[in-house]
Amino acid sequence: xxxxxxxxxxxxxxxxxRRERVNEAIPEELPIVHPERLYDASxxxxxxxxxxxxxxxxxxxxxxxxxxxxxxxxxRSFPALDxxxxxxxxxxxxxxxxxxFTLIHDDIMDDDPLRRGVPSVHxxxxxxTGILAGDTLYSKAFEQMLESGAKPDHSVRALSELATTCxxxxxxxxxxxxxxxREEVTPEEYLEMVELKTAVLYASSAAIPAILVxxxxxxxxxxxxxxxxxxxxxxxxxxxxxxxPSEKLGKQRGSDLVENKQTIITLHARQQGVDIExxxxxxxxxxxxxxxxxxxxxxxxxxxxxxxxxxxxHEFIASGKxxxxxxxxxxxxxxxxxxxxxxxxxxx
Numbered sequence: 001x002x003x004x005x006x007x008x009x010x011x012x013x014x015x016x017x018r019r020e021r022v023n024e025a026i027p028e029e030l031p032i033v034h035p036e037r038l039y040d041a042s043x044x045x046x047x048x049x050x051x052x053x054x055x056x057x058x059x060x061x062x063x064x065x066x067x068x069x070x071x072x073x074x075x076r077s078f079p080a081l082d083x084x085x086x087x088x089x090x091x092x093x094x095x096x097x098x099x100x101f102t103l104i105h106d107d108i109m110d111d112d113p114l115r116r117g118v119p120s121v122h123x124x125x126x127x128x129t130g131i132l133a134g135d136t137l138y139s140k141a142f143e144q145m146l147e148s149g150a151k152p153d154h155s156v157r158a159l160s161e162l163a164t165t166c167x168x169x170x171x172x173x174x175x176x177x178x179x180x181x182r183e184e185v186t187p188e189e190y191l192e193m194v195e196l197k198t199a200v201l202y203a204s205s206a207a208i209p210a211i212l213v214x215x216x217x218x219x220x221x222x223x224x225x226x227x228x229x230x231x232x233x234x235x236x237x238x239x240x241x242x243x244x245p246s247e248k249l250g251k252q253r254g255s256d257l258v259e260n261k262q263t264i265i266t267l268h269a270r271q272q273g274v275d276i277e278x279x280x281x282x283x284x285x286x287x288x289x290x291x292x293x294x295x296x297x298x299x300x301x302x303x304x305x306x307x308x309x310x311x312x313x314h315e316f317i318a319s320g321k322x323x324x325x326x327x328x329x330x331x332x333x334x335x336x337x338x339x340x341x342x343x344x345x346x347x348x
Contacts, residue, residue, distance in 0.1 A: 001068075004010055005329060008341075008342065010017070010338065010347070011335060011341070011342050014335045014339075015051065015052070015053065015342070018052065018055070018056040018059050019159070021075065022056070022089070023052070024087045025093050026046050026047075029097075029140075030093070037125070037129060041130065041132070042137050044118075045115060048117070048118050048251045049116050050096070050099075055205070055337065057202065057206050057226065057339065058088065058209050059075060059089075060335055060336050060339070061087050061206050061207075061209045063332035064330055064332035064333040065081070065213055065218060065327060066079050066080075066334060067328045067329070068332075070221070070331050073293055075325060076088075076090075080154075081213050081215055082261070082284050084160045085212060086154075086300070087148045088148070088209060090145070090147045090148055091144065091158070093144055094140075094142070094145045095136045096232060097140055101134045101138045105134045107130075108131065108197070109173070110255075114251045116321060117187045121133055135184070138166070142163075145159055145162055151214070154214060157211050157316065158208050158211045161211060161298045162208070164206065164232065168196045169197060171196045172193050172198070172245075173197055175189070175193040176193055176197055176261065180259065180260050181262060185267060187264065187267050187268075190262055193276040194235070197241060198234040198237075199226070199233075200230070201230065202230030203226035204249060205224030207222045207223035207226065209222075218326055218327060221326040221327065222327075223341075224323045225320045225324055225336070228320030229317060229320040230324070231313075232312075232340070232343055235309050236346065239310065240295050241253065242257070244295065244348055248348050253290070254288055254292070254293035256282055257288075257296055258278075260277070268309070269300050272303040272305065273303075274299060279295075279299060280293070280296055317341060324336055
C-alpha cells in the first residue's frame with residue numbers, strides 16, 4: 001500500500017528532525033583528536049551524510065514507550081520508565097557508528113570506489129587507514145553505549161545486544177561473500193543472510209531503547225519489528241541497485257550483478273530460467289554500461305523477479321507493523337509504522 005503524500009511528508013519530516021539532532025551529536029561523541037588522520041578517516045563517512053534511519057528508529061521507539069510528545073524531551077536526559085534519566089543520544093550515535101563501521105569494511109571487501117557520492121574511505125585515505133577507521137568506529141560504539149547512564153543491568157543488557165548484533169553482522173557478511181562463489185543458493189539461505197547482515201542492526205536499533213528505559217515487556221516486539229523492516233530494507237536496497245541512477249544512488253548502478261551477488265531478485269529469476277551470468281558482460285563496475293544494466297533490468301522484469309521482490313518486501317513490512325500493536329497508541333508509534341512504509345518506498 002502506497003503512503004499518501006501528507007503521511008509521507010510527515011514521516012520524512014520526523015526523520016529529518018531526528019537526523020539533525022544526531023548530526024549535531026556526532027562531533028560531540030566522536031571528536032577529531034590525535035592522531036588526526038585516523039579520526040578524520042573515522043568521521044569521513046559520518047560527515048558525508050546519511051539518512052540516520054537506525055538512530056531515528058531508536059529515538060522514536062523510546063518516545064513511543066515513554067508515551068511523550070515527539071521531540072518534546074531532551075534525548076540527553078530522557079525519562080526511563082522508573083523515573084530515572086538516560087542519555088539516548090549517545091546510544092543513537094553508537095548505533096550509527098556501528099552502521100558506518102560496516103559500510104567502511106564492506107567497501108574494502110568489495111573494493112567499491114564510492115559511498116554516499118564521495119570516494120570510499122579506503123580510496124580516500126588508503127587501505128590501512130580505512131581498516132583502522134572501521135576498527136576505531138567499532139570500538140567507539142561500545143564506549144558510546146556505555147555512556148547512556150542507564151541502570152547497570154540495563155546497560156549490560158544493551159551492550160550484550162550490541163555485541164551479539166555485531167557478531168551476526170559478520171556472519172551475514174561471510175555468507176554474502178560465500179554466496180558469490182556458490183552455484184546454487186536457496187531463498188531461505190538468502191533471507192537468513194539478509195537477517196544477519198542487515199536486519200539485526202535494525203532490530204537492535206528498535207529493541208535497545210526499550211532495554212535502556214526499562215520497558216522489558218516491549219523488547220521482543222520492537223526487535224521483531226526492526227528485524228522485519230530490516231529485511232524489507234535490504235530487499236529494497238537490492239531493487240534500488242538496479243533501478244536507481246548511479247548519481248542518485250551514490251555508487252555504480254548494477255554493481256550487485258557485476259559482482260555476482262545473490263539477491264532475492266536473481267534467485268527468483270534463476271527459478272524462471274534466466275541465465276543471470278549472461279545478463280552483464282563486464283568484469284568490473286568501470287566496464288559496465290548503463291545500456292547493459294537497462295537490458296538486464298528489462299529481462300528481470302519480464303521474468304517477474306522485480307515484482308516478486310517488491311511483494312516480498314511489502315509482506316515483511318506488514319508483519320513488522322503488526323508487532324507495533326504492543327506499544328502504546330501514540331504519534332511516535334504511528335511514525336514508526338510510517339518509517340516502515342518509507343523504507344520500501346524510498347528511491348535511494
